[in-house]
Amino acid sequence: MRDEVYSLGISLEYIDGSESDVYHIPGREKRVTIDPAGVGDFGLTGASFLDWDSELLSSGDPNNPTGGTPERWTIYNTAYRTVGTLGGLTTEGELGYWESTEDYPTGYDLPVGKIRHHRLPSAVNEPIFTKLGSTDNDLTYSLYKRKLTINFENIDIPASISSLVKRVKFHFTPRDKEQNKSVVGKGAFINCVTSD
Numbered sequence: 001m002r003d004e005v006y007s008l009g010i011s012l013e014y015i016d017g018s019e020s021d022v023y024h025i026p027g028r029e030k031r032v033t034i035d036p037a038g039v040g041d042f043g044l045t046g047a048s049f050l051d052w053d054s055e056l057l058s059s060g061d062p063n064n065p066t067g068g069t070p071e072r073w074t075i076y077n078t079a080y081r082t083v084g085t086l087g088g089l090t091t092e093g094e095l096g097y098w099e100s101t102e103d104y105p106t107g108y109d110l111p112v113g114k115i116r117h118h119r120l121p122s123a124v125n126e127p128i129f130t131k132l133g134s135t136d137n138d139l140t141y142s143l144y145k146r147k148l149t150i151n152f153e154n155i156d157i158p159a160s161i162s163s164l165v166k167r168v169k170f171h172f173t174p175r176d177k178e179q180n181k182s183v184v185g186k187g188a189f190i191n192c193v194t195s196d
Contacts, residue, residue, distance in 0.1 A: 001120070002120050002121060002122050002123050002126070002128070002148065003077055003119070003120060003121070003122035003123070004119070004120055004174055004175075005098045005117050005118065005119045005120075005174070005175040006117060006118050006119075006120065006172050006173060006174055006175065007024070007117050007118075007172075007173040007174075007175060008024075008025040008027075008117075008118055008150075008170065008171065008172060008173075009022040009023055009024055009025060009170070009171040009173070010022065010023050010025055010152075010155070010168060010169070010170055010171070011023065011168075011169045011171065012157070012161075012165050012167075012168060012169070013165070013166045013167050013168075013169055014164050014165060014166060015164055015165070015166045016164075019169070022171050024110065025118075025152075026104075026110070026111050026115075026116050027095065027097065027098055027099070027116030027117045027118045027119075028094060028095065028097060028116070028118075029097075029116070030052075030053040030054050030073075030097055031052045031053050031078070031080075031094070031097070033050050033052065034052045034080050051072075052072065052078055052080070053071065053072060053073045053078050053097040054071045054072065054073070055071065055072045056069040056070070056071060056072075057069060057070055057071075057072060057075060061075070063075055063076070073096065073097045073098065073099075073119075077096045077119055077121065077122040077124070077125055078096040078097045078119070079093060079094060079095050079096035079119060079120065079121035079122070079125045079126070080093050080094055080125070081093040081125070081126075082094060091126065092151075093121065093125075093126075095118045095119055095120060095121070095150075096118075096119030096120070096121065096125075097116070097119065098116065098117050098118065098119040099113075099114040099115065099116050099117075100114055100115040100116075100117065101114070102114070102115050103115065117175060120148060121148065126146065126148065127146060128145065128146060129144065129145055129146065130144050130146055152170065155168060
């Protein structure tokens with residue numbers, strides 16, 4: 001579901017039917033600078049795109065319920081587009097930044113610091129539907145549902161075991177619903193009715 005935080009993992013299914021452990025795929029690191037065109041309509045007038053994930057929000061920000069100065073990623077979805085335009089049929093981009101309050105364990109070839117997961121783009125970042133073929137004076141158009149997909153890169157199976165591997169499996173686990181409680185009602189009702 002859009003705007004939800006997921007833990008992603010990878011495992012190998014072997015020819016003999018057994019399966020490896022599931023290995024954590026860390027979320028992306030904080031981004032420093034992004035292209036403002038890839039953000040969507042957040043209404044972020046005057047926002048800095050130089051410290052995209054970590055810019056401290058002012059206590060006067062209307063979307064900041066804390067009264068303090070939290071980092072942007074704790075309030076806003078920081079997913080962003082790298083290819084395509086808002087509402088286009090096909091776009092590409094980066095998932096939003098999200099970190100846990102817990103640290104990665106040491107000694108397992110994992111990143112140092114807070115555990116990072118993946119936040120899917122919200123409907124603000126990537127609209128659920130797009131319409132094609134309409135003009136200002138013409139109410140005739142086609143409505144397309146836009147799906148989210150995730151592409152994985154740099155997956156190298158060691159040569160020593162590659163002949164034993166039947167396939168690679170990816171695991172998507174939603175984070176605790178307490179963390180995602182703001183997205184429970186999203187997408188329940190979508191107005192797809194036109195009126196005269």
